[in-house]
Amino acid sequence: MLAECADIADTSEKRRTGLLKHEKLGPGEGLWIAPCEAIHTIGMKFPIDVLFLDKKRKVLKVRNDMGRWRMAMCLRGHSVLELPSGTAAAMQTVRGDELEFEKYDVS
Numbered sequence: 001m002l003a004e005c006a007d008i009a010d011t012s013e014k015r016r017t018g019l020l021k022h023e024k025l026g027p028g029e030g031l032w033i034a035p036c037e038a039i040h041t042i043g044m045k046f047p048i049d050v051l052f053l054d055k056k057r058k059v060l061k062v063r064n065d066m067g068r069w070r071m072a073m074c075l076r077g078h079s080v081l082e083l084p085s086g087t088a089a090a091m092q093t094v095r096g097d098e099l100e101f102e103k104y105d106v107s
Contacts, residue, residue, distance in 0.1 A: 002051075002083055002091055002099070003030035010034055018082070019044060025084040032101070036080045038073035041066055047085040052077035057099045062088050 005028055009015045015033055019025065024046050033039065039050060050063040052074035061074045065085045081099070088094075 001028075002081070002087060002093065004028035006030035006032050006081065008032050008034070009036075019048065022046075025082070027084060027087075029084065030087075031082045032079060033082065034079035037075055037077045038071065039080055039082070040071045041068050042071075044068050049083040049085055049088040051081040051083070051088065051093065051099075053079045053081060053099065057101065059093060059095050059097045059099065062093060062095060064088055 007030070009018060009031055015036065018033065018039070019031055020043050022045070025048065041048065045068070047065050047067045050066050050072055051059050052061040052072075054060055054076065055078045057079075060077055061072075063072045066072060
């Protein structure tokens with residue numbers, strides 16, 4: 001499991017803000033940005049792992065430990081999953097993997 005609790009950035013405002021207001025991402029946390037072909041870490045306070053996904057949630061590109069003040073893109077991408085740095089390597093997530101998302105209510 002890559003993230004137990006990932007927020008969804010599915011509005012223009014949420015996509016613009018992303019993780020900029022966060023001090024860190026804890027284990028099991030993440031942000032899924034949809035739709036999205038490119039991201040930046042300008043102004044962020046911590047590095048992240050970035051997974052670019054197609055519409056079927058197949059991993060097209062993995063960017064491990066993306067530091068601050070960087071940009072990444074995947075023009076074939078449909079969405080991006082941002083995770084704590086080291087998550088992709090620890091879970092051995094690579095290009096070609098297919099991810100499953102489950103929606104649940106927080107009580």
